[in-house]
Amino acid sequence: MPVYEYYCEPCDGVFETIRMMKESGEPAPCPECEGAAERIMPTSFSAFVMRGGYPRRLPDRGTYWHLGKEVKEKPRGVAPNEHQELIKPRPKPALSKGEKAARRDWTRDERARTQRLKKEVKPGERPPAAPRRPKLR
Secondary structure, eight states, rough: EEEEEEEETTEEEEEEEEOOOOGGGEEEEEEETTOEEEEEEEEEOOOOETTTTTEEEOOOEEEEEEEEEEEOOOOOOOTTOTTTTOOOOOOOOOOOHHHHHHHHHHHHHHHHHHHHHHHHOOOOOOOOOOOOOOOOO
């Protein structure tokens, strides 16, 4: 059964009630004062269609709605109530003092090695491959 809105003039109230379609035009009893209330046009309206099991608002722009936010794709491979477009990336953890010192030392040593190689390499020769930077995390 559909939901209809009614306006009660004596108590100046608007209320909704579920009624059969054949009774929709008849006055409905007000829940506050039991007076006869006349049917009015809906005061709120939200149009949407279901496509692929997900709601889309009208006019349809080819987007989907997830928890009240517009998204471009259907959710896939994420936990319920999450969407891949709405997940904020986690910040990288800060380096500890030891990791900062190791990185600083490595950079200083690498600069010195590069300076040394530039002096040792003759024109037309290829310098030896540099060692890979150590992974700290």
